[in-house]
Amino acid sequence: MTTNREQGEKLLKEAEWIFEKDLKNAMEEGNYNIAVRRAQEIVELSLKGCLRISEDTKKAFEDATFVLKEIKPR
Secondary structure, three states: OOOHHHHHHHHHHHHHHHHHHHHHHHHHOOOHHHHHHHHHHHHHHHHHHHHHHHOOHHHHHHHHHHHHHHOOOO
16 A cells, blocks of 8 residues: 555656656647646646645645635636
8 A cells, every 4th residue: 555645756756747748748849728738737636746745635625725715706
């Protein structure tokens, strides 16, 4: 069984790989719609990885929820 830290590090490595391979290639080729999708995926994986590593995911999630509630729609 893997620890939260190991799972988090795996997610961060995956995000880094996507950044290095897919995102950079999409930008170089001018495929901006693909680049935006990959960037969104990178942010999602990075956030999940950081939350796993923090090992206090419930508290981290509650903190993020508080911040998101403060953002007003345009």
